[in-house]
Amino acid sequence: MEKETTILIVEDEEKIARFLELELRHEGYQVLKANGGRSGLALAESGGADLMVLDVMLPEMNGFEVLRRLRKTSKLPVIMLTARDEVMDKVAGLDGGADDYMTKPFAIEELLARIRLALKKRGAELQKEDMLTYGELGMDLARHEVRYAGEPVSLTPREFELLRVLLANKNIVLSRDVLLEKVCGYDYPGETNVIDVYVRYLRSKLDDVYHVKLIQTVRGVGYCIRE
Ligand code: CA
Numbered sequence: 078m079e080k081e082t083t084i085l086i087v088e089d090e091e092k093i094a095r096f097l098e099l100e101l102r103h104e105g106y107q108v109l110k111a112n113g114g115r116s117g118l119a120l121a122e123s124g125g126a127d128l129m130v131l132d133v134m135l136p137e138m139n140g141f142e143v144l145r146r147l148r149k150t151s152k153l154p155v156i157m158l159t160a161r162d163e164v165m166d167k168v169a170g171l172d173g174g175a176d177d178y179m180t181k182p183f184a185i186e187e188l189l190a191r192i193r194l195a196l197k198k199r200g201a202e203l204q205k206e207d208m209l210t211y212g213e214l215g216m217d218l219a220r221h222e223v224r225y226a227g228e229p230v231s232l233t234p235r236e237f238e239l240l241r242v243l244l245a246n247k248n249i250v251l252s253r254d255v256l257l258e259k260v261c262g263y264d265y266p267g268e269t270n271v272i273d274v275y276v277r278y279l280r281s282k283l284d285d286v287y288h289v290k291l292i293q294t295v296r297g298v299g300y301c302i303r304e
Contacts, residue, residue, distance in 0.1 A: 081105070081107045082106050083128075084101050084106045084126065084129070084130060084192065085126035085128070085130070086098060086101075086108060086110045086111070086129075086130050087110075087111045087112075087114070087116075087120075087121075087135065088112065088130070088158065089112045089113060089135050093158075094110055097185075098110060100189070101189075101192075104189060109125060112136075113135055113136050113137040113138070114135040114136065114137045114142060115137045116137075117131065117143055121151065122150065126153065127153075127154070127196060127199075128153065128154040128155070128195055128196055128199070129154070129155045130155075130188070130192070131143060131155050131156070131157050131158065132158045132160075133157060134160055140158075140159075141173055144157070144173045144174055144175055145173055145174075147174075148173070148174040152199070152202070154176045154195040154198070155174070156175065156176060156177045156191055156195060157175045157178040157179070158179055158180075158181055158183070159178060159179070159180055160180075176195045177194075177195055206218075209241065209245060211244055211247065211291070211302060212289070213287070213289075214283070214291070218241065221237065223237065223240065225283060225286075231282075232279070232282065235261070236275055236278055238260045239279060240279055242256060242259045242260060243256075243292060243300060246302075247302050247303070247304055248301065248302075248303055249301065250298050250299050250300070250301040252299040253273070253300075254269055255299070256272045256299065257271065257272055260272070276294075276300055
């Protein structure tokens, strides 16, 4: 079964929050609720929601401030609710990174349509972010899968990470030091030549099998995947 979509409602007016909750549950969404800016931000940052419906006028911290803080770390889709039909609010909301806004009182069908749209847009973005490709090579980051011309390629976690870093930085030559740090972490005690070893493993699993020249050695500098 597919994971249920969770909508976070941040709204201090209990009547509106309750109404939204019922409508969203009826549509098959899971619902989280917060009645203040701080608790709403905390819930959004905890990562349990797929979209947030955020009221502007809130106790503790207003909706714009919640959005401003959230956007430092998260691309969670946000639909702002504003009581005032003021152009300034809308502009501030959209400039602040809101995906959409609705003016109260709103028609629930319109809000539901905007929620579906924002979720769809984010879903497409996530799918793109989760895929890295190069010619016939495809890396699905969410599923941790690598395929060449549709055939699965089995990589160890370090090989996978090295290939991911090289593919994510296509056309950029990365030094062994940089690769070591990105693949093995800052405090890895080993020598940078472990990168040479992993590159050799990757070549034996990809280049040698599929007769391609995937990872280029840039002498004296490092490695690179070139378009
Ligand atoms: Ca309010």
